[in-house]
Structure formats: C-alpha cells, structure tokens
Amino acid sequence: MTTVWPGRPYPLGATWDGKGVNFALFSANAERVELCLFDRADKPETARVILPENTNQVWHGYLPEAKPGQLYGYRVYGPYEPERGHRFNPHKLLLDPYAKAIQGTLQWSDSLFGYRIGHPRGDLSFDRRDSARFLPKAQVLDTGTFDWGDDKPPGTAWEDTIVYEAHVRGFTMRHPGVPQDLRGTYAGLASDASIDHLQRLGVTAVELLPIHAFFDEGHLIDQGLRNYWGYNTVGFFAPEAMYASGPPADEFRGMVRRLHAAGIEVLLDVVFNHSCEGSELGPTFSFKGIDNSSYYKLLPGTERHYINDTGTGNTLNAAHPRVLQMIVDSLRYWVTEMHVDGFRFDLAPILGREPAGFDPTSGFFDAIGQDPVLAQVKLISEPWDVGPGGYQLGSFPPGWSEWNDRYRDDARAFWRGDANLPHFVRRIHGSADIFDRNGRRPWASLNFFACHDGFTLNDMVTYSRPHNHAAGKEYEGNTNNISANYGHEGPTEDSGINAVREQQKRNFLATLFFSQGTPMLLAGDEFGRTQHGNNNAYCLDDEVNWVDWNWDERGRDLFAFAQRLVRLRKQHPVLHRPRYLHGQHVSSEGVKDVTWVSPDGGEMRPHKWADSNARCVGMMLNGRAGAFVDAKGNTMDDAVLMVVVNSGQESVPFMLPTVPAHNSWRTLLDTSDPHLETEGETTPAGNERSVSGLTLLLLAAK
Numbered sequence: 001m002t003t004v005w006p007g008r009p010y011p012l013g014a015t016w017d018g019k020g021v022n023f024a025l026f027s028a029n030a031e032r033v034e035l036c037l038f039d040r041a042d043k044p045e046t047a048r049v050i051l052p053e054n055t056n057q058v059w060h061g062y063l064p065e066a067k068p069g070q071l072y073g074y075r076v077y078g079p080y081e082p083e084r085g086h087r088f089n090p091h092k093l094l095l096d097p098y099a100k101a102i103q104g105t106l107q108w109s110d111s112l113f114g115y116r117i118g119h120p121r122g123d124l125s126f127d128r129r130d131s132a133r134f135l136p137k138a139q140v141l142d143t144g145t146f147d148w149g150d151d152k153p154p155g156t157a158w159e160d161t162i163v164y165e166a167h168v169r170g171f172t173m174r175h176p177g178v179p180q181d182l183r184g185t186y187a188g189l190a191s192d193a194s195i196d197h198l199q200r201l202g203v204t205a206v207e208l209l210p211i212h213a214f215f216d217e218g219h220l221i222d223q224g225l226r227n228y229w230g231y232n233t234v235g236f237f238a239p240e241a242m243y244a245s246g247p248p249a250d251e252f253r254g255m256v257r258r259l260h261a262a263g264i265e266v267l268l269d270v271v272f273n274h275s276c277e278g279s280e281l282g283p284t285f286s287f288k289g290i291d292n293s294s295y296y297k298l299l300p301g302t303e304r305h306y307i308n309d310t311g312t313g314n315t316l317n318a319a320h321p322r323v324l325q326m327i328v329d330s331l332r333y334w335v336t337e338m339h340v341d342g343f344r345f346d347l348a349p350i351l352g353r354e355p356a357g358f359d360p361t362s363g364f365f366d367a368i369g370q371d372p373v374l375a376q377v378k379l380i381s382e383p384w385d386v387g388p389g390g391y392q393l394g395s396f397p398p399g400w401s402e403w404n405d406r407y408r409d410d411a412r413a414f415w416r417g418d419a420n421l422p423h424f425v426r427r428i429h430g431s432a433d434i435f436d437r438n439g440r441r442p443w444a445s446l447n448f449f450a451c452h453d454g455f456t457l458n459d460m461v462t463y464s465r466p467h468n469h470a471a472g473k474e475y476e477g478n479t480n481n482i483s484a485n486y487g488h489e490g491p492t493e494d495s496g497i498n499a500v501r502e503q504q505k506r507n508f509l510a511t512l513f514f515s516q517g518t519p520m521l522l523a524g525d526e527f528g529r530t531q532h533g534n535n536n537a538y539c540l541d542d543e544v545n546w547v548d549w550n551w552d553e554r555g556r557d558l559f560a561f562a563q564r565l566v567r568l569r570k571q572h573p574v575l576h577r578p579r580y581l582h583g584q585h586v587s588s589e590g591v592k593d594v595t596w597v598s599p600d601g602g603e604m605r606p607h608k609w610a611d612s613n614a615r616c617v618g619m620m621l622n623g624r625a626g627a628f629v630d631a632k633g634n635t636m637d638d639a640v641l642m643v644v645v646n647s648g649q650e651s652v653p654f655m656l657p658t659v660p661a662h663n664s665w666r667t668l669l670d671t672s673d674p675h676l677e678t679e680g681e682t683t684p685a686g687n688e689r690s691v692s693g694l695t696l697l698l699l700a701a702k
C-alpha cells in the first residue's frame with residue numbers, strides 16, 4: 001500500500017524535496033482526484049492514490065516513497081455535463097499541466113476521447129474505455145542537479161539584437177558537420193558546427209519554434225504527416241522529448257549553456273493561446289478532464305462549445321487566475337531553471353483580451369510587467385489572432401517588441417515595384433507611425449520579410465503563387481504573398497532571371513539590416529534556402545523544411561553578402577539607434593539626425609512624397625546629432641551614413657549632398673555589385689552617383 005501524507009498546495013506540480021514528492025493539482029470543480037503511478041509509460045498503472053487534501057481548490061498529497069523518475073498521471077472525478085462546461089471522466093488518464101518531463105509516445109485511439117465517437121448524441125455521450133495505455137506519462141524531475149557552471153545570460157541590448165528564427169530539428173537534420181546521432185536535437189543545435197555558423201553570420205539570438213511538449217493531430221498521423229512546427233502544446237513546462245538524444249531537460253539546458261558561452265541568447269516561441277485538445281469534439285489529454293470550464297473560454301449560454309479565437313478549436317482562458325498563474329509560472333520556470341532569455345508569444349492578443357476586448361493593461365500584461373524576473377527578459381508578441389479586434393499591431397505595452405507584418409508587406413511591395421515610397425520609408429525608419437508612443441523605442445518593431453509561416457526569401461523571388469503539395473493534397477496557404485517570379489515560375493537556367501532574383505535577395509537582406517528596429521532573419525535565408533514554393537509547410541517533417549547545407553555558388557555568395565551586412569550594422573550604431581529619429585536633433589555642423597534626400601540632392605518635400613512614380617530616396621543618418629551614448633556614457637557613433645534605395649527598373653542619377661566637414665561619399669555596399677567590387681569607391685559631394693535599377697546603396701560621408 002502506498003503511503004500518502006497531506007502535503008502542501010504549493011507549488012503546483014510534482015516537487016521533489018530530497019526525501020519525497022509533493023503532488024498538487026488545481027481543479028475548482030472536481031469532486032475527487034486520484035494520482036496514478038506507473039513503472040513504465042507503456043505498462044498499466046502500479047498504484048492509485050487518492051489525493052487527501054483540497055486547499056483553495058488545489059488537490060494535494062505527499063508521497064514519502066516517491067523519487068525523481070517516477071511516472072504518473074491523474075484521474076479526476078466530477079460531473080460530466082458538457083452543456084454546463086464540465087467534462088470530467090475518470091476513465092481518462094490526464095497529464096499534469098505542470099509536468100517538467102513527459103515520457104512515452106501518444107498512440108491515437110478512440111479511447112482518448114471523453115465521449116463515444118460516432119454516438120448519436122456526439123460529445124454529450126460518455127465513453128467508459130480506459131485511455132491510460134495510449135497516453136504518455138508525466139515524470140517527476142529533480143530540477144536542481146544540472147551544473148550550470150559560470151553560465152550568464154549574454155544580456156544583449158535590444159537595439160543591438162539580431163534575431164535568427166530557427167527550428168531545432170530542421171536546422172540540423174541535414175547538417176554534415178553535426179554528428180548523425182545528434183541531428184534534429186538540442187545537442188545538435190549546440191554542436192560546434194551549428195554554433196560556428198551562427199557566430200560567422202553574427203546573429204545575437206536564436207528564436208526557436210515551439211519546444212514545449214506537443215502532440216501531433218490524429219488526422220495528420222493518418223496521412224503520414226505531423227505537426228512539424230509544434231504549435232499544438234500539451235505541456236508548458238516540459239521540453240519536447242523528440243528533440244532530445246538524452247534526458248530532454250538536461251539536454252536543453254546544455255544547449256542554452258553552450259549558446260550563452262558563444263554570446264547567443266535563446267528565445268522561445270510559446271503557445272499559451274490554445275492547447276492540443278481541440279474543440280468539444282477533440283480528445284481529452286489534460287486540461288479538458290481536469291477542469292474544462294476553468295481552463296478554456298466557453299461560449300456563454302452554451303458552455304458545451306468553445307470560443308475559438310485561435311482557429312484551432314479552443315482558447316485557453318488566460319483571464320482565469322489559475323490559468324494566468326500557470327502561464328506566469330511556466331515563463332518564470334523557463335527563465336530561472338532553464339536560463340532562456342525571452343519569449344515570442346503566438347497569437348498574443350488572446351492573452352490580453354478582456355470581456356470588453358483587447359486591453360494592454362489586462363491582468364496578463366500587468367502580471368508580466370510587475371514580475372521582477374519576467375520584466376527583465378525579451379518579450380515579443382505576434383500581435384494578431386482571428387478573434388474580435390484581433391489585429392493589435394502597435395498596441396502592446398512599453399517593454400514589448402512586436403512582429404511587424406506591415407514591415408514585411410511594405411518591404412516586399414516596394415521591391416516588387418508596386419507600392420508608394422512613403423510606406424516603405426516609414427518601415428525602414430523603425431515604423432514610428434506605429435510604435436513611437438508611450439516611451440516605446442525603435443526596437444519595438446521586430447522587422448522581418450520572411451518567417452516560418454510563408455515563403456522563404458528565395459521563394460519570394462521565385463514563385464508568384466504557393467505550391468503546397470503534401471501527401472497528394474494541396475494545403476492552404478496565404479495567397480497574399482506579395483511575391484514575384486520575374487519571368488518563370490520556379491527554378492530556371494535563365495541567367496537573366498536568376499541575376500534579378502539574386503539582386504532582389506540582396507536588396508531584402510540589406511533593407512532588413514539597415515532599417516531602424518530589430519531585424520529577424522529566417523534560418524537559411526542568408527544562403528537562399530528554398531521550400532520549393534510551399535508557404536505553409538507546417539505538417540512536413542522532411543527535406544522541404546530541413547535546412548539544406550549543400551550550398552551552390554549563389555548560396556556561398558549570398559552568405560558572404562549577409563555576413564558583410566551584419567558587420568556593417570554592428571560597426572555603425574547609427575543604423576540601429578536606441579531612440580527614434582525625427583530630424584529634431586542637429587549636430588554642431590548643422591546636419592539633422594535624419595534627413596530624407598531626393599535624387600536632386602535636396603531634402604524631400606511634400607510634393608515629392610506625393611509623387612506616385614517616386615521609387616528612389618536616400619535616408620541620411622547623422623551619428624553626431626542627438627548625442628547618443630551607451631550605458632557607460634561613451635559616444636555610440638559619429639558617422640554620417642546614407643542608405644539610398646531605387647526600386648525602379650531604370651538607373652537614377654543621384655546627386656550626393658554636401659555635408660559640412662566632409663567632401664566625398666565612400667561606397668560601403670552596393671546590392672547591384674554582388675562581389676563588392678565597388679566597395680571603397682568615392683564620389684565627391686555635390687556630384688552625381690548613378691543608382692542602378694533595383695538597388696540599395698550604403699554610403700559613408702568622408
């Protein structure tokens with residue numbers, strides 16, 4: 001007989017104290033909770049223990065005989081009344097929402113559903129089959145045994161940050177320098193070959209697609225597919241075991257430690273807006289059976305159905321105090337115990353949606369903002385969802401950065417030649433029209449032209465429409481790609497088309513790194529990775545998503561070009577100022593912090609901005625204006641640089657302005673010159689410099 005003591009209601013989850021394990025589970029509406037113990041994930045339970053205490057809606061008990069490694073799950077008793085929002089079914093084993101590790105493989109079975117599939121009453125029916133053999137099990141961990149050594153967070157300032165979005169598995173699966181047995185794992189991402197690439201490129205942070213434990217949907221498994229991206233979370237504290245070659249938590253920590261030693265921060269893409277349990281017709285894995293009406297947002301008056309602001313079937317109820325506690329506890333755990341440096345929040349408006357709508361002072365934002373741990377890490381939102389008032393770009397609180405889809409769309413449109421100039425310059429200026437309020441800084445705009453969801457850089461200039469073929473089926477994807485194929489759909493041997501495509505790749509990369517704000521680069525775009533026209537490859541765990549490290553000459557040239565861009569950005573802080581530039585600060589020589597220069601060498605005026613045919617402009621940045629200094633009082637940059645863009649097809653004669661104390665302009669970069677042969681060439685101030693069609697220049701006053 002298993003010994004059980006009353007234990008404590010805090011902390012939630014399974015906590016080893018060196019002598020035994022305390023188990024605590026929140027459920028406001030349960031009538032009884034049983035703890036089920038297992039020796040192996042694929043074997044029947046060895047014992048059931050009733051948690052003896054219920055304190056403040058937390059069921060708890062202490063097992064003095066339990067130790068780290070113990071596998072467990074819960075059975076929760078209560079009313080099965082779907083029309084009132086209750087879906088308790090003790091025949092279904094349930095995962096602990098606070099599980100630090102999950103062991104075993106999900107085996108899809110009808111017994112995983114709380115109702116009888118195919119029954120005339122649908123989800124109002126009740127299924128008595130036991131699901132334990134098909135569900136993975138939670139595992140007790142001793143979280144205090146990992147040797148962090150002298151690990152310290154890099155602490156990169158926001159204005160110096162360069163984000164690299166990557167998938168743990170896809171980044172290393174085809175990398176010849178990563179040992180075969182480590183490919184696709186945390187250890188593979190921490191390998192010498194992986195870190196060497198990141199350092200050679202010069203990025204400062206990796207933003208990893210979801211690594212919280214997740215399950216693949218049954219309908220994908222039936223088609224030989226899987227949820228490759230991982231936006232289908234089941235455990236917010238457990239690292240996904242599939243990405244580990246050994247114990248997942250320790251291997252993840254080892255990855256973070258090695259990346260930190262290389263000066264690279266680790267940011268996690270987190271999915272707190274929904275779970276993998278789907279709608280009322282979905283399975284019962286955890287939250288649905290623990291306390292459905294607390295964990296999920298239900299339709300008022302018809303609580304049988306879920307509010308679906310996510311498009312996935314359910315929406316987590318972040319406004320509930322215990323659900324909010326779980327989210328904050330999870331975030332704090334990943335910072336304090338796993339040493340991550342920040343988070344990107346998927347479909348973030350959901351987290352701030354109160355009964356009256358999205359509120360930047362909601363309980364969620366208040367909880368984050370006042371937390372002494374979380375308020376110090378990098379916070380990034382995806383500022384849209386499919387719910388009411390779901391587009392909230394620019395509405396997040398100070399201290400947050402936001403994925404800026406306006407930047408993506410306006411940059412793509414400008415270089416394709418079909419957008420007006422003012423839209424584009426607002427984006428390279430840091431999108432002040434969106435973010436310059438409430439003390440927010442340019443880094444609040446996380447700039448990107450490509451991410452995991454959509455075309456890669458290569459495919460943006462190779463395909464005019466999606467080609468989403470998988471398992472013999474055409475999958476949906478965004479049809480508004482603002483892409484172009486430049487004369488041929490897909491790869492071609494036409495040298496003229498390929499030359500234009502390569503130049504456009506350079507234009508996008510240069511635009512990204514020379515814009516005010518925070519740049520984010522999609523893994524592989526630095527050498528022209530392709531997904532063969534697939535812009536929604538969420539379900540493909542194959543060569544479509546895996547980064548191909550077998551570069552051709554074009555790939556090698558593009559990578560060298562990307563390296564040059566990153567170096568220039570780092571060498572010249574004027575390219576990433578910590579405050580917005582509005583021409584209000586003037587240096588002692590009389591040059592403003594930012595000046596928009598027209599091709600005639602004069603300053604842009606309203607009638608020039610209103611010219612719908614305008615495709616060429618210069619952004620002159622003066623590092624001496626505004627006295628920008630670093631945290632130690634050192635002057636950040638005294639350079640005068642000018643970014644000149646021309647998205648037209650024809651060359652434009654551009655009169656280089658005269659700048660006091662400077663008599664010429666030196667070419668630092670020319671996207672029409674892939675091999676940098678014009679680097680270092682000078683043109684006297686007051687003279688014309690030809691700007692080729694589809695070209696970006698970076699010039700320095702000398």
